[in-house]
Amino acid sequence: MSARDNILNKIRKAQTPNSNAAEVIAQHLAQHPRGPRPNIPDDLVAHFKARALKLSSDVLETDDSKNVPQLLADYLREKSLPMSGVCWPELADLPWLAAGLEIHSHPPLPHLNPDGTTSHSTKPASGQVAGYLPKGEEANISLREFNDTDAVGVTSAFCAIAETGTLMMLGGADTPATTSLLPETHVAIVDPKRIVATMEDAWELMRKEFSQPPRAVNFISGPSRTADIEQTVTLGAHGPYRVLLILAPL
């Protein structure tokens, strides 16, 4: 008898078998009913902003995504933070350079070779900026060097949740989870049209647009924090020290 059989047998013995369990379960899964939810004000954008600020995110707004690089540059300069980092490929076309920022696509954008094939560019010349490091090279990187490369990660979001001021991130080929995790500053461009009221609405949107959840779904609500020492909240534990949300149509 395997451990699996033993455990299932113990459970079976303890409980009166439910003859139509399979049906009841299938029905609950098919209907996936919602539980009680709080009333969220109609102005989802305003509510999202208020909740995000409460969770120590910074919030900026613009009506044109072309302005995002300049907003970010001003934000970083004001805080004397490094002006370089990585972004998801979909954001690579924004005018980063013009705003004085050195932002590389991670993963790298495909290049069109002279023979018509495509290949991915090698690592950005400035070094491994905030992207995750390939195996084998890690051991050679000292603490100091690593922190030097720990700069800014720019992402969008699958959607955002007004109830708690939360970003919903779906991992995928062009949306690595590390971009919002390893850098000390995470910048997320949030399309106001993609702000939903509750987590249940966010799942519904995912069900509509994807046949199954991606490997990693991450809900992010502000900078990483710890209160382990004397229950004193300290921002910047193992993840970003700050999260900047830029509301802009995408």
Place this chain on the structure above:
Amino acid sequence: MMQNNALQFKRQVTIKLADVKLQGALSRLQSRFVEGRSAVISEIADLPQTRDAAAGIRNRVLNDLEHWLLHFEREATARGTVVHWAETGEDVNRIVTEIAAQHGVKTAAKSKSMVSEECGLNDALERAGVTVMETDLGEYILQLAKEAPSHIVAPVVHKNKEEVADLFAEKHGLPRKTGIAELCREAREILRPAFLNADMGISGANFLIAETGSALIVTNEGNGRLVTTLPRVHVAITGIEKVVPTLEDVSTLLRLLPRSATGQSITNYVSMLTGKKSVTDPDGPEHFHIILLDNGRSSLLGGEMQDMLRCIRCGACMNHCPVYQNIGGHAYGWVYPGPMGSILTPLLSGLENSPDLPNASTLCGACAVVCPVKIPLPDLLRKLREKQMERGMKSRQETLLLKTWAWFALHPKLYAFATKVGVKFMAILGGKEKLLHNLPGASGWTNGRDFPAPTGKTFRELYRKEHNK
């Protein structure tokens, strides 16, 4: 298996009550977590309905656990997750050690998992030659100090920042820091390379979602995300009772868990992990294992203790418990302290090994009031006490005392006489202060505080007097 030291409970209590530093730490916990919860729980307008719904979700699964587990296993397997079943903590240790050997794992980075504490996993892995790094700040501090957690959410609540500063200075060999933010940054810088170098990530799972075959973890520090994203192997260990049917159901539970635990409307990160990395994924583990641990949980099903399996490990019961607030978590002797621990430890680790725990409660009921999934904790504690009585597990002194009382209670005239004499005698002993400093046979009480002396009249005498006015 982690050793159960609950037999030392009474001795530990005496030590903990006299520990000035611990008392300071515990008062901080009370103000942060109790007040924190009360500030955000009111955001849920229909709290009673939400708690009912949460308890209902947990019951739905527990009443049909076999089918929900099988559904979960099917969905998880379909996404490339390897599901393991473990009857005991030793089985978990063996399975993780085998996975490590199979993938040539030399180092593991671990986020907080109380289930792994049940198993004593770190020691087992170290014996097998795998270096384990705890990465939750609290657990990392405990690993350096070679201590056990004293709270399921805030494991290092018993230490103050001076102690952490001394520990870091000694172990890291860096200049001693004094600020909490500096200490956090130092730990971050030490641990970053550990995340990047680890071959294996080990985590718990707050919930398993049957609909999608996913493991869901709630964290604040980001270490949970790192250990489930960077290493090439990820092992999640959790109890068989942690299954939740759907994404909607988990949303309901997530409204209550962080609010009840730390007074947050949501934790910084909620990560849902489904299957292993696909060919196109730029990150994520190539191998994803989920271990389902029984370790006595199945024996709670179908009986009067099943309600305990609803527990979502928020820690609200201990934060609000006047006993925990005074003695902290270590005195409870095993992994789980406070009211939930006083029930789980005897049930999972033997009532005979933890005779004092069901009695370590005033039955004030605060735990039941704050429990997000409506576990009737005081009722369950009372049932465990009944079990002790039935099995003759009470001390001879206590049994004799109860038998004597029962005999007098059945002889009302003698009862009245005995109490009349007793009360008068105690009133004289109490003197002007009306306090008893010593009481034969009750030194456990009078060592810590005075016993208020009776005023010289019994309840019956007072009642008669009031009535005949």
